Amino acid sequence: EDQVTQSPEALRLQEGESSSLNCSYTVSGLRGLFWYRQDPGKGPEFLFTLYSAGEEKEKERLKATLTKKESFLHITAPKPEDSATYLCAVQSSGGATNKLIFGTGTLLAVQP
């Protein structure tokens, strides 16, 4: 069964304190791995798509990496406005549907 596990469930950082969020996955053929940011009361906001092991993508203070078993979202020198829930999802090439399978997210709080 396709599955996504994110850790930690919650993370509290001081402003400027870099860290990484983990997304472990098992899937019958990876079509793509997606990172989203979700603010309270809003829908998920697309950040990155990764397609193959070794791929990396960056956007401002965020950098996403991918291996055959997991993905990391690295946050460099975070600011309070980076506080949000970060969601990881995979799309499997093993089924007929193109649905995303989501993890339960990491709640990030960045304190000034």
Add this chain to the structure above:
Amino acid sequence: GAGVSQSPSNKVTEKGKDVELRCDPISGHTALYWYRQSLGQGLEFLIYFQGNSAPDKSGLPSDRFSAERTGGSVSTLTIQRTQQEDSAVYLCASSPGPNNEQFFGPGTRLTVL
């Protein structure tokens, strides 16, 4: 351009009543998805529309749930005889094609009393 819009933003209903939730996807996007997000749980896939193909209904939790997409654009998710366990945020997403990133709307928060 305009993103995905959903209405209403909040819906409170009584157990046993029917509700309709609406989604307006990004113009030109051929794929449309419905997900459900319950407190403390990840997003759960419900249904997927792609162009004129038959929808993938494999995620619908019961026959009380149905959805349609008219003219390849607007979609309506209908829940009949609502139950308290249906309380959740219902999210709609659209994408340019089946293998592209999905863009989400703000969601409809459904509360069943």
